[in-house]
Amino acid sequence: MVAAPSGHENWSSRGAFILAAVGSAVGLGNLVRFPAEAGTNGGGAFVLFYVFCVVLIGLPVLLSEVLIGRHGQAAAPISFRKIAEESGGSKAWGTVASLGVFSAFLVLSFYCVIGGWVLYYIGLFAQDIVASGATSGAFADQSFEQVDSYFGGMVSNGVATSVLDVGFVGITVFFVARGVSGGIEKVAVYLMPAFFFLLLGITVYGMFGGALSRTVDYLFTFEPDKLSGEVMLAAVGQAFFSLSLGVAGMVTYGAYVGRDVNLASTSGMIAGADTAVALIAGLCIFPIVFVAGLEPNGGLGLMFQTLPHAFSDIPFGTLIGLAFFIMVGFAALTSSVSLMEAPTSWAMERLGLPRVQAALGVSVAASVLGVLCALSTGSLSSFHPLGFIPMFEGMGVLDVLDTFTGKLTMPIGALLTAVFIGWVASRRLLDEENGLSGGLHRFWLFLVRWFCPLVLTLILFGGIFPETTGQMLGFLSGG
Protein backbone atom coordinates (compact mmCIF):
# COMPACT_ATOMS: atom_id res chain seq x y z
CA MET A 1 0.00 0.00 0.00
CA VAL A 2 1.25 3.49 -0.84
CA ALA A 3 1.20 5.85 2.10
CA ALA A 4 -0.65 9.11 1.60
CA PRO A 5 1.72 12.06 1.29
CA SER A 6 1.63 14.34 4.32
CA GLY A 7 -1.06 16.97 4.04
CA HIS A 8 -3.02 14.75 1.63
CA GLU A 9 -6.72 15.57 1.70
CA ASN A 10 -9.61 13.12 1.96
CA TRP A 11 -13.40 13.10 1.62
CA SER A 12 -15.00 13.19 5.05
CA SER A 13 -17.15 10.12 4.29
CA ARG A 14 -18.09 7.62 1.58
CA GLY A 15 -21.38 9.48 1.12
CA ALA A 16 -19.53 12.73 0.45
CA PHE A 17 -17.44 11.00 -2.22
CA ILE A 18 -20.52 9.53 -3.87
CA LEU A 19 -22.25 12.91 -3.96
CA ALA A 20 -19.15 14.63 -5.35
CA ALA A 21 -18.64 11.97 -8.02
CA VAL A 22 -22.34 11.97 -8.97
CA GLY A 23 -22.07 15.77 -9.04
CA SER A 24 -19.20 15.48 -11.49
CA ALA A 25 -21.07 13.00 -13.66
CA VAL A 26 -24.45 14.74 -13.66
CA GLY A 27 -24.17 17.86 -15.78
CA LEU A 28 -25.07 19.49 -19.05
CA GLY A 29 -24.54 16.13 -20.77
CA ASN A 30 -27.44 14.53 -18.86
CA LEU A 31 -29.76 17.48 -19.07
CA VAL A 32 -29.26 18.49 -22.69
CA ARG A 33 -27.51 15.95 -24.83
CA PHE A 34 -28.98 12.68 -23.62
CA PRO A 35 -32.71 13.54 -23.85
CA ALA A 36 -32.25 15.18 -27.26
CA GLU A 37 -30.37 12.19 -28.66
CA ALA A 38 -32.70 9.58 -27.17
CA GLY A 39 -35.75 11.32 -28.61
CA THR A 40 -34.48 11.58 -32.16
CA ASN A 41 -32.33 8.47 -32.44
CA GLY A 42 -34.47 5.44 -31.83
CA GLY A 43 -36.14 6.04 -28.45
CA GLY A 44 -36.21 2.81 -26.46
CA ALA A 45 -33.60 1.19 -28.72
CA PHE A 46 -31.21 4.08 -28.07
CA VAL A 47 -31.90 4.03 -24.33
CA LEU A 48 -31.29 0.28 -24.16
CA PHE A 49 -28.08 0.60 -26.15
CA TYR A 50 -26.96 3.50 -23.94
CA VAL A 51 -27.52 1.46 -20.76
CA PHE A 52 -25.57 -1.39 -22.35
CA CYS A 53 -22.66 1.03 -23.02
CA VAL A 54 -22.76 2.34 -19.45
CA VAL A 55 -22.69 -1.16 -17.94
CA LEU A 56 -20.16 -2.81 -20.23
CA ILE A 57 -17.81 0.07 -21.04
CA GLY A 58 -18.48 3.07 -18.79
CA LEU A 59 -18.65 1.23 -15.49
CA PRO A 60 -15.48 -0.89 -15.94
CA VAL A 61 -13.49 2.22 -16.90
CA LEU A 62 -15.02 4.23 -14.05
CA LEU A 63 -13.94 1.55 -11.59
CA SER A 64 -10.46 1.56 -13.18
CA GLU A 65 -10.10 5.33 -12.85
CA VAL A 66 -11.23 5.49 -9.22
CA LEU A 67 -9.00 2.52 -8.42
CA ILE A 68 -5.92 4.19 -9.92
CA GLY A 69 -6.58 7.34 -7.89
CA ARG A 70 -7.26 5.49 -4.64
CA HIS A 71 -4.15 3.37 -4.95
CA GLY A 72 -1.90 6.27 -5.95
CA GLN A 73 -3.39 8.80 -3.49
CA ALA A 74 -2.00 11.58 -5.65
CA ALA A 75 -2.67 13.71 -8.74
CA ALA A 76 -3.49 11.53 -11.76
CA PRO A 77 -0.06 11.43 -13.51
CA ILE A 78 1.67 10.57 -10.23
CA SER A 79 -0.89 7.85 -9.42
CA PHE A 80 -0.41 6.28 -12.87
CA ARG A 81 3.37 6.39 -12.45
CA LYS A 82 3.25 4.80 -8.99
CA ILE A 83 1.15 1.89 -10.21
CA ALA A 84 3.34 1.47 -13.29
CA GLU A 85 6.46 1.35 -11.12
CA GLU A 86 4.96 -1.11 -8.65
CA SER A 87 3.84 -3.32 -11.52
CA GLY A 88 7.12 -3.19 -13.42
CA GLY A 89 5.67 -1.01 -16.21
CA SER A 90 7.12 2.08 -17.90
CA LYS A 91 7.16 5.44 -16.12
CA ALA A 92 5.89 6.97 -19.35
CA TRP A 93 2.35 6.01 -18.24
CA GLY A 94 2.42 9.18 -16.16
CA THR A 95 2.36 11.13 -19.42
CA VAL A 96 -0.88 9.42 -20.44
CA ALA A 97 -2.57 10.84 -17.39
CA SER A 98 -1.09 14.27 -18.13
CA LEU A 99 -3.01 14.15 -21.39
CA GLY A 100 -6.16 13.51 -19.33
CA VAL A 101 -5.41 16.46 -17.06
CA PHE A 102 -4.92 18.63 -20.12
CA SER A 103 -8.26 17.51 -21.60
CA ALA A 104 -9.98 18.29 -18.28
CA PHE A 105 -8.57 21.79 -18.59
CA LEU A 106 -9.85 22.13 -22.18
CA VAL A 107 -13.32 20.84 -21.25
CA LEU A 108 -13.36 23.21 -18.26
CA SER A 109 -12.63 26.15 -20.57
CA PHE A 110 -15.66 25.66 -22.81
CA TYR A 111 -17.94 24.14 -20.14
CA CYS A 112 -17.74 27.40 -18.14
CA VAL A 113 -18.77 29.36 -21.22
CA ILE A 114 -22.00 27.35 -21.34
CA GLY A 115 -22.24 27.70 -17.54
CA GLY A 116 -22.14 31.46 -18.16
CA TRP A 117 -25.08 31.17 -20.59
CA VAL A 118 -27.00 29.38 -17.83
CA LEU A 119 -26.25 32.31 -15.49
CA TYR A 120 -27.68 34.66 -18.12
CA TYR A 121 -30.94 32.68 -18.30
CA ILE A 122 -31.19 32.59 -14.49
CA GLY A 123 -30.94 36.38 -14.62
CA LEU A 124 -33.57 36.60 -17.40
CA PHE A 125 -36.13 34.54 -15.49
CA ALA A 126 -35.38 36.27 -12.17
CA GLN A 127 -35.93 39.63 -13.86
CA ASP A 128 -39.19 38.35 -15.33
CA ILE A 129 -40.47 37.29 -11.91
CA VAL A 130 -39.77 40.77 -10.59
CA ALA A 131 -41.50 42.33 -13.60
CA SER A 132 -44.56 40.11 -13.95
CA GLY A 133 -44.85 37.91 -10.83
CA ALA A 134 -44.39 34.18 -10.31
CA THR A 135 -47.74 32.81 -11.44
CA SER A 136 -47.85 33.84 -15.09
CA GLY A 137 -46.13 32.22 -18.05
CA ALA A 138 -42.64 33.56 -18.63
CA PHE A 139 -42.13 36.60 -20.86
CA ALA A 140 -45.92 36.99 -20.99
CA ASP A 141 -46.05 40.21 -22.97
CA GLN A 142 -43.36 39.29 -25.46
CA SER A 143 -43.68 37.87 -28.96
CA PHE A 144 -42.34 34.48 -30.05
CA GLU A 145 -39.58 36.25 -32.00
CA GLN A 146 -38.54 38.30 -28.98
CA VAL A 147 -38.18 35.19 -26.79
CA ASP A 148 -36.34 33.49 -29.63
CA SER A 149 -33.90 36.34 -29.99
CA TYR A 150 -32.52 36.02 -26.44
CA PHE A 151 -30.25 33.15 -27.38
CA GLY A 152 -28.90 34.68 -30.60
CA GLY A 153 -28.51 38.05 -28.91
CA MET A 154 -26.58 36.49 -26.07
CA VAL A 155 -24.13 34.32 -28.01
CA SER A 156 -23.38 37.05 -30.52
CA ASN A 157 -22.44 39.42 -27.70
CA GLY A 158 -18.89 38.20 -27.13
CA VAL A 159 -18.12 40.72 -24.41
CA ALA A 160 -21.16 39.83 -22.28
CA THR A 161 -20.60 36.09 -22.68
CA SER A 162 -16.93 36.55 -21.77
CA VAL A 163 -17.93 38.33 -18.56
CA LEU A 164 -20.42 35.56 -17.76
CA ASP A 165 -17.76 32.93 -18.48
CA VAL A 166 -15.30 34.57 -16.10
CA GLY A 167 -18.13 34.78 -13.55
CA PHE A 168 -18.77 31.04 -13.79
CA VAL A 169 -15.04 30.27 -13.54
CA GLY A 170 -14.99 32.57 -10.48
CA ILE A 171 -17.79 30.65 -8.74
CA THR A 172 -16.00 27.37 -9.54
CA VAL A 173 -12.64 28.48 -8.18
CA PHE A 174 -14.30 29.83 -5.04
CA PHE A 175 -15.06 26.24 -4.05
CA VAL A 176 -11.98 24.51 -5.50
CA ALA A 177 -9.64 26.90 -3.68
CA ARG A 178 -11.21 25.86 -0.36
CA GLY A 179 -10.01 22.30 -0.70
CA VAL A 180 -11.55 18.84 -0.81
CA SER A 181 -13.59 18.68 2.38
CA GLY A 182 -13.83 22.46 2.84
CA GLY A 183 -15.10 23.38 -0.63
CA ILE A 184 -15.50 20.66 -3.27
CA GLU A 185 -17.36 18.38 -0.92
CA LYS A 186 -19.53 21.18 0.48
CA VAL A 187 -20.73 22.22 -2.95
CA ALA A 188 -21.78 18.62 -3.70
CA VAL A 189 -23.34 17.91 -0.31
CA TYR A 190 -25.59 20.99 -0.49
CA LEU A 191 -26.22 21.33 -4.21
CA MET A 192 -26.80 17.72 -5.23
CA PRO A 193 -29.79 17.15 -2.89
CA ALA A 194 -31.16 20.54 -4.02
CA PHE A 195 -30.64 19.44 -7.63
CA PHE A 196 -32.58 16.19 -7.10
CA PHE A 197 -35.36 18.05 -5.32
CA LEU A 198 -35.73 20.52 -8.23
CA LEU A 199 -35.49 17.78 -10.85
CA LEU A 200 -38.19 15.67 -9.22
CA GLY A 201 -40.34 18.72 -8.47
CA ILE A 202 -40.30 19.96 -12.07
CA THR A 203 -40.84 16.42 -13.38
CA VAL A 204 -43.92 15.95 -11.19
CA TYR A 205 -45.22 19.38 -12.26
CA GLY A 206 -44.78 18.39 -15.93
CA MET A 207 -46.60 15.09 -15.41
CA PHE A 208 -49.81 16.90 -14.54
CA GLY A 209 -49.75 18.84 -17.80
CA GLY A 210 -51.16 15.94 -19.82
CA ALA A 211 -48.26 15.15 -22.17
CA LEU A 212 -46.75 12.26 -20.25
CA SER A 213 -47.85 9.52 -22.61
CA ARG A 214 -46.57 11.46 -25.65
CA THR A 215 -43.24 11.87 -23.82
CA VAL A 216 -43.05 8.18 -23.01
CA ASP A 217 -43.78 7.40 -26.69
CA TYR A 218 -41.16 9.88 -27.84
CA LEU A 219 -38.47 8.66 -25.48
CA PHE A 220 -39.14 4.95 -25.27
CA THR A 221 -40.85 3.70 -28.45
CA PHE A 222 -38.50 1.00 -29.63
CA GLU A 223 -37.20 1.89 -33.11
CA PRO A 224 -34.09 -0.19 -33.76
CA ASP A 225 -33.92 0.90 -37.41
CA LYS A 226 -32.97 4.42 -36.28
CA LEU A 227 -29.97 3.02 -34.41
CA SER A 228 -27.43 3.55 -37.20
CA GLY A 229 -23.67 3.05 -36.79
CA GLU A 230 -23.16 6.78 -36.26
CA VAL A 231 -25.88 6.91 -33.60
CA MET A 232 -24.27 3.97 -31.81
CA LEU A 233 -20.94 5.78 -31.76
CA ALA A 234 -22.63 8.90 -30.45
CA ALA A 235 -24.22 6.82 -27.67
CA VAL A 236 -20.90 5.38 -26.47
CA GLY A 237 -19.29 8.82 -26.62
CA GLN A 238 -22.19 10.23 -24.62
CA ALA A 239 -21.82 7.46 -22.00
CA PHE A 240 -18.18 8.48 -21.55
CA PHE A 241 -18.83 12.18 -21.37
CA SER A 242 -21.69 11.64 -18.97
CA LEU A 243 -19.61 9.53 -16.57
CA SER A 244 -16.76 12.11 -16.73
CA LEU A 245 -14.30 9.51 -18.03
CA GLY A 246 -11.04 9.87 -19.92
CA VAL A 247 -10.05 13.24 -18.43
CA ALA A 248 -8.47 12.13 -15.14
CA GLY A 249 -11.34 13.72 -13.19
CA MET A 250 -12.43 10.47 -11.56
CA VAL A 251 -8.79 9.47 -10.93
CA THR A 252 -8.36 12.77 -9.09
CA TYR A 253 -11.53 12.24 -7.01
CA GLY A 254 -10.47 8.62 -6.34
CA ALA A 255 -7.26 9.89 -4.75
CA TYR A 256 -9.28 11.29 -1.84
CA VAL A 257 -11.15 8.03 -1.13
CA GLY A 258 -10.38 6.11 2.05
CA ARG A 259 -9.14 2.51 2.00
CA ASP A 260 -12.28 1.17 3.66
CA VAL A 261 -14.52 2.05 0.68
CA ASN A 262 -15.63 -0.75 -1.66
CA LEU A 263 -14.83 0.73 -5.06
CA ALA A 264 -16.92 -1.64 -7.16
CA SER A 265 -20.24 -1.08 -5.41
CA THR A 266 -19.55 2.66 -5.09
CA SER A 267 -18.78 2.97 -8.83
CA GLY A 268 -22.00 1.07 -9.56
CA MET A 269 -23.97 3.58 -7.52
CA ILE A 270 -22.36 6.53 -9.29
CA ALA A 271 -23.06 5.11 -12.76
CA GLY A 272 -26.62 4.14 -11.75
CA ALA A 273 -27.41 7.61 -10.40
CA ASP A 274 -25.98 9.30 -13.48
CA THR A 275 -28.04 7.14 -15.83
CA ALA A 276 -31.20 7.61 -13.76
CA VAL A 277 -30.78 11.39 -13.93
CA ALA A 278 -30.36 11.26 -17.71
CA LEU A 279 -33.62 9.30 -18.02
CA ILE A 280 -35.53 11.49 -15.57
CA ALA A 281 -34.25 14.59 -17.39
CA GLY A 282 -36.12 13.37 -20.48
CA LEU A 283 -39.29 12.89 -18.44
CA CYS A 284 -38.79 16.38 -16.99
CA ILE A 285 -38.17 18.32 -20.20
CA PHE A 286 -40.43 16.86 -22.88
CA PRO A 287 -43.83 17.07 -21.12
CA ILE A 288 -43.27 20.81 -20.79
CA VAL A 289 -42.23 21.13 -24.43
CA PHE A 290 -45.19 19.07 -25.70
CA VAL A 291 -47.81 20.77 -23.53
CA ALA A 292 -46.70 24.07 -25.02
CA GLY A 293 -47.33 22.56 -28.48
CA LEU A 294 -43.68 22.77 -29.51
CA GLU A 295 -41.42 20.36 -31.35
CA PRO A 296 -38.12 19.78 -29.54
CA ASN A 297 -34.98 20.85 -31.38
CA GLY A 298 -31.71 19.10 -30.74
CA GLY A 299 -28.62 20.00 -28.73
CA LEU A 300 -28.25 23.26 -26.89
CA GLY A 301 -31.22 24.77 -28.75
CA LEU A 302 -33.49 22.46 -26.75
CA MET A 303 -32.43 24.09 -23.51
CA PHE A 304 -31.86 27.67 -24.56
CA GLN A 305 -34.58 28.15 -27.19
CA THR A 306 -37.31 25.50 -27.07
CA LEU A 307 -37.66 25.46 -23.28
CA PRO A 308 -37.88 29.25 -22.77
CA HIS A 309 -40.73 29.24 -25.33
CA ALA A 310 -42.37 26.38 -23.50
CA PHE A 311 -42.07 28.19 -20.15
CA SER A 312 -43.84 31.17 -21.67
CA ASP A 313 -46.87 29.01 -22.38
CA ILE A 314 -47.43 27.23 -19.06
CA PRO A 315 -48.86 28.37 -15.72
CA PHE A 316 -46.13 29.39 -13.27
CA GLY A 317 -43.76 29.41 -16.26
CA THR A 318 -41.52 32.12 -14.83
CA LEU A 319 -41.11 30.25 -11.58
CA ILE A 320 -40.62 26.84 -13.22
CA GLY A 321 -38.19 28.39 -15.73
CA LEU A 322 -36.16 29.98 -12.95
CA ALA A 323 -36.13 26.73 -10.96
CA PHE A 324 -35.11 24.84 -14.10
CA PHE A 325 -32.13 27.04 -14.91
CA ILE A 326 -31.01 27.12 -11.26
CA MET A 327 -31.11 23.31 -11.33
CA VAL A 328 -29.01 23.27 -14.53
CA GLY A 329 -26.61 25.75 -12.93
CA PHE A 330 -26.15 23.47 -9.90
CA ALA A 331 -25.44 20.47 -12.14
CA ALA A 332 -22.98 22.44 -14.26
CA LEU A 333 -21.17 23.78 -11.19
CA THR A 334 -20.60 20.41 -9.53
CA SER A 335 -19.14 19.22 -12.88
CA SER A 336 -16.95 22.27 -13.46
CA VAL A 337 -15.56 21.92 -9.92
CA SER A 338 -14.33 18.40 -10.76
CA LEU A 339 -12.94 19.59 -14.10
CA MET A 340 -10.96 22.29 -12.31
CA GLU A 341 -9.77 19.98 -9.55
CA ALA A 342 -7.85 17.68 -11.95
CA PRO A 343 -5.43 20.38 -13.24
CA THR A 344 -5.36 22.06 -9.82
CA SER A 345 -4.18 18.93 -8.02
CA TRP A 346 -1.63 18.42 -10.81
CA ALA A 347 -0.29 21.98 -10.35
CA MET A 348 -0.13 21.48 -6.59
CA GLU A 349 1.86 18.29 -6.78
CA ARG A 350 3.91 18.85 -9.91
CA LEU A 351 4.72 22.53 -9.47
CA GLY A 352 4.59 22.54 -5.67
CA LEU A 353 2.07 25.41 -5.59
CA PRO A 354 -0.26 25.98 -2.65
CA ARG A 355 -3.89 25.08 -3.49
CA VAL A 356 -5.16 28.65 -3.79
CA GLN A 357 -2.45 29.66 -6.23
CA ALA A 358 -2.80 26.47 -8.24
CA ALA A 359 -6.58 26.92 -8.55
CA LEU A 360 -6.23 30.60 -9.45
CA GLY A 361 -3.61 29.81 -12.09
CA VAL A 362 -5.88 27.21 -13.70
CA SER A 363 -8.78 29.69 -13.56
CA VAL A 364 -6.86 32.44 -15.32
CA ALA A 365 -5.75 30.07 -18.09
CA ALA A 366 -9.28 28.61 -18.48
CA SER A 367 -10.74 32.12 -18.59
CA VAL A 368 -8.39 33.15 -21.39
CA LEU A 369 -9.42 30.14 -23.47
CA GLY A 370 -13.06 30.64 -22.45
CA VAL A 371 -13.01 34.26 -23.60
CA LEU A 372 -11.66 33.06 -26.95
CA CYS A 373 -14.61 30.60 -27.12
CA ALA A 374 -17.05 33.34 -26.17
CA LEU A 375 -15.66 35.73 -28.77
CA SER A 376 -15.69 33.05 -31.43
CA THR A 377 -19.48 32.71 -31.11
CA GLY A 378 -19.75 36.50 -31.33
CA SER A 379 -17.53 39.13 -32.91
CA LEU A 380 -14.95 36.56 -34.06
CA SER A 381 -17.54 34.22 -35.56
CA SER A 382 -15.62 33.97 -38.83
CA PHE A 383 -12.46 32.98 -36.93
CA HIS A 384 -11.90 29.27 -37.62
CA PRO A 385 -8.40 28.62 -36.25
CA LEU A 386 -8.22 24.94 -37.21
CA GLY A 387 -10.57 25.09 -40.18
CA PHE A 388 -7.93 23.60 -42.48
CA ILE A 389 -8.35 20.23 -40.68
CA PRO A 390 -11.46 18.50 -42.11
CA MET A 391 -12.69 17.47 -38.65
CA PHE A 392 -12.82 21.12 -37.53
CA GLU A 393 -13.99 22.73 -40.76
CA GLY A 394 -16.18 25.80 -40.20
CA MET A 395 -15.92 25.55 -36.41
CA GLY A 396 -15.32 28.32 -33.88
CA VAL A 397 -13.07 27.78 -30.85
CA LEU A 398 -15.85 26.38 -28.64
CA ASP A 399 -16.85 23.70 -31.14
CA VAL A 400 -13.20 22.87 -31.87
CA LEU A 401 -12.58 22.23 -28.16
CA ASP A 402 -15.79 20.21 -27.81
CA THR A 403 -14.97 18.09 -30.86
CA PHE A 404 -11.28 17.73 -30.06
CA THR A 405 -11.92 16.50 -26.51
CA GLY A 406 -15.08 14.49 -27.22
CA LYS A 407 -13.80 12.71 -30.32
CA LEU A 408 -10.08 12.47 -29.60
CA THR A 409 -8.62 13.12 -26.18
CA MET A 410 -11.40 11.63 -24.04
CA PRO A 411 -11.62 8.32 -25.96
CA ILE A 412 -7.80 8.14 -26.08
CA GLY A 413 -7.62 8.77 -22.31
CA ALA A 414 -10.24 6.12 -21.57
CA LEU A 415 -8.67 3.63 -24.01
CA LEU A 416 -5.24 3.99 -22.44
CA THR A 417 -6.73 3.72 -18.94
CA ALA A 418 -8.37 0.41 -19.87
CA VAL A 419 -5.13 -0.86 -21.42
CA PHE A 420 -3.16 0.27 -18.37
CA ILE A 421 -5.43 -1.55 -15.94
CA GLY A 422 -5.95 -4.59 -18.17
CA TRP A 423 -2.36 -5.14 -19.28
CA VAL A 424 0.07 -3.18 -17.10
CA ALA A 425 -1.20 -3.03 -13.50
CA SER A 426 -0.28 -6.08 -11.43
CA ARG A 427 -3.04 -8.60 -10.72
CA ARG A 428 -2.24 -8.54 -7.01
CA LEU A 429 -2.79 -4.80 -6.85
CA LEU A 430 -6.11 -5.08 -8.70
CA ASP A 431 -7.20 -7.90 -6.43
CA GLU A 432 -6.54 -5.78 -3.37
CA GLU A 433 -8.25 -2.68 -4.66
CA ASN A 434 -11.24 -3.41 -6.85
CA GLY A 435 -13.71 -4.82 -4.34
CA LEU A 436 -14.79 -7.62 -6.70
CA SER A 437 -14.44 -11.35 -6.32
CA GLY A 438 -14.93 -14.56 -8.28
CA GLY A 439 -16.75 -14.38 -11.60
CA LEU A 440 -17.39 -10.65 -11.45
CA HIS A 441 -13.68 -9.98 -10.96
CA ARG A 442 -12.83 -12.11 -14.00
CA PHE A 443 -15.59 -10.49 -16.06
CA TRP A 444 -14.33 -6.99 -15.21
CA LEU A 445 -10.81 -8.03 -16.20
CA PHE A 446 -12.09 -9.40 -19.48
CA LEU A 447 -13.92 -6.11 -20.16
CA VAL A 448 -10.93 -3.87 -19.44
CA ARG A 449 -8.48 -6.13 -21.27
CA TRP A 450 -10.44 -6.83 -24.42
CA PHE A 451 -13.88 -5.39 -24.78
CA CYS A 452 -13.28 -1.76 -23.70
CA PRO A 453 -10.07 -1.27 -25.73
CA LEU A 454 -11.77 -2.71 -28.80
CA VAL A 455 -14.87 -0.53 -28.54
CA LEU A 456 -12.83 2.55 -27.63
CA THR A 457 -10.57 2.08 -30.64
CA LEU A 458 -13.71 1.95 -32.73
CA ILE A 459 -15.02 5.20 -31.20
CA LEU A 460 -11.73 6.86 -31.91
CA PHE A 461 -11.71 5.62 -35.48
CA GLY A 462 -15.35 6.68 -35.77
CA GLY A 463 -14.52 10.19 -34.56
CA ILE A 464 -11.86 10.58 -37.23
CA PHE A 465 -13.58 8.68 -40.06
CA PRO A 466 -17.26 8.91 -39.16
CA GLU A 467 -18.69 7.73 -42.45
CA THR A 468 -16.59 4.62 -42.92
CA THR A 469 -17.04 3.51 -39.32
CA GLY A 470 -20.75 4.31 -39.32
CA GLN A 471 -21.25 2.25 -42.47
CA MET A 472 -19.20 -0.59 -41.06
CA LEU A 473 -21.22 -0.70 -37.84
CA GLY A 474 -24.50 -0.29 -39.67
CA PHE A 475 -23.54 -3.19 -41.88
CA LEU A 476 -22.58 -5.40 -38.92
CA SER A 477 -25.81 -4.59 -37.06
CA GLY A 478 -27.82 -5.24 -40.21
CA GLY A 479 -28.94 -1.55 -40.35
Ligand code: PFF
Ligand atom coordinates in the same frame (compact mmCIF):
# COMPACT_ATOMS: atom_id res chain seq x y z
N1 PFF B 1 -20.16 14.50 -16.94
C1 PFF B 1 -20.36 15.90 -17.23
C2 PFF B 1 -21.69 16.06 -17.98
O1 PFF B 1 -22.36 15.06 -18.27
O2 PFF B 1 -22.05 17.20 -18.26
C3 PFF B 1 -19.22 16.49 -18.02
C4 PFF B 1 -17.85 16.23 -17.43
C5 PFF B 1 -17.58 16.63 -16.11
C6 PFF B 1 -16.91 15.57 -18.16
C7 PFF B 1 -16.35 16.34 -15.53
C8 PFF B 1 -15.67 15.28 -17.61
C9 PFF B 1 -15.40 15.67 -16.28
F1 PFF B 1 -14.26 15.40 -15.73
